[in-house]
Amino acid sequence: MFRFENMAAFNYLWIIPAIIIVGYFFDRRSKKAMENAIGSRLYPFLSSSVSAQKRRIKTILQVLVVFFFVLALARPQFGQSTQEVKSEGVEIIFAVDVSDSMMAEDVKPNRLTQAKTELNRLVDQMPGNKIGIMAFAGSAALLSPLTNDPSAVKMYIDALDTNSVSTQGTNFQDVLSNAKDAFERGGVSTDDTVKVTRVIVIASDGEDHEQGAIEAAKKLAEDGTRIFTIAYGTEKGGAIPVRDGMGFLKGYKKDRQGQTVITTVKGDALRALAEAGKGSFYTSTVGGDQVRLLIEDIGNLEKTQFDTTMATQYEERFQTILLIGILLAMVELFIGERRKGFRFWKGRFEVPAE
Known part of the structure; x- marks a missing residue:
């Protein structure tokens, strides 16, 4: 030809x-x-x-x-000529906190933007994996089902904002429940002969106001799902900016007493969640090696063969x-x-x- x-x-x-x-x-x-x-x-x-x-x-x-x-x-x-190409990797759900507290600017430009930047780097440096995107705050919503198309995954990551879910707050239990459903609906079917390595990566500032997340993480870990968490923000914290429709700063979020709300990172909650999920906890810092460490940890997990295709050369x-x-x-x-x-x-x- x-x-x-x-x-x-x-x-x-x-x-x-x-x-x-x-x-x-x-x-x-x-x-x-x-x-x-x-x-x-x-x-x-x-x-x-x-x-x-x-x-x-x-x-x-x-x-x-x-x-x-x-x-x-x-x-x-x-x-x-034709060549058999095997696709191997793990199934990953990126669960990203889009609550108002993620807009705090104690890290520049803000916590959510920094999380999106690092997740895009993860997508670029982990080819072959099936990745889904979930946004969460007081509730969780699956934005992108599991796919091995990096362009589609990065498009959904870039689209994340505080309007991605309707309920504010931070509910890790809802995240884990929805991630489990996403794996069962869009992942590789498992049986006695097929074992699939599944990972949940939670990017958040750790302000969980709901109960039951630790128990849910332990149950997922027993079923073979590993949970990794990344904390965004500083212990000193920062105010939550309020902007108008054009993006101009109007002021800062206040409580019922009229005091400016200062949100701080809750690393202990994220660390406990990772330990229950038999994963690792990372603190995101500018110029830090948290992305590299996470890639290494996921790379050490057992790979699953997703599909085999014949490529023409x-x-x-x-x-x-x-x-x-x-x-x-x-x-x-x-x-x-x-x-x-x-x-x-x-x-x-x-x-x-x-």
Whole structure:
């Protein structure tokens, strides 16, 4: 089977007529300029050393060079083979806290943005895994089911904001329950012969106001699901900004007494959740190695084979075409424009042209 991998390369063929047209008008313009400078009677004598045939040959070679370069850029392929490609990894749910407290700016630009940035890095550095995205606050909502399409996952991560769920607060128990359902609905079916490694990564500031999360984490761990938690924010804490529809700062969130609310990270709650889920707890810091450590920990888990596909590979044939183009370019460079054996007058004496 013969095919071109990069058909868009043929758009560059417009360079060929451009070379011909520009060369034609350049010759006419230079001839006219010379005739105006030295006169039309003297011009034929002074320009008689220039070979019009060699100029045409050089133009033809330039056209051929561009043609072969474009042809090589189009990547002609001939011959094919098939190869079995196995997809292996783990099933992961990224559960991201989108409560108002995640908008605190004790880390820049704010806790939620920092979490989204690091999760995008995780997606880029953990290919082959099936990943789902869940937003949670007082309730949890699955935004993206398990998929091995990193572009789709990153799109859902970027779309996370405090409006992703309708209820404020932080409810880890609801997160774990919804994550379990997401694994059962969209994950690999398990039985006595198939074991799937499942991971829940919770990105939050840890302000859980509900009970029962630790017991739910222990039960998931008994079923083989590991829970990792990442804390965002500082112990000093920060105020929660209130912005208008245009994003301009109006003030800061206040309690019923009119005092500015200061939200601090609750690392102990997240650490206890990770320990119950037989995972690890990380504190996110600027320039820290929490992403690397999490990737290593997940990488050490047992991989699951998701599916097997047959990939078709085509044999590249552009190398010879590219070599021909290079050789023609070198030939064009060494061809001069003077007539062979031309003789001109130097004073009273006729001498051969160099």
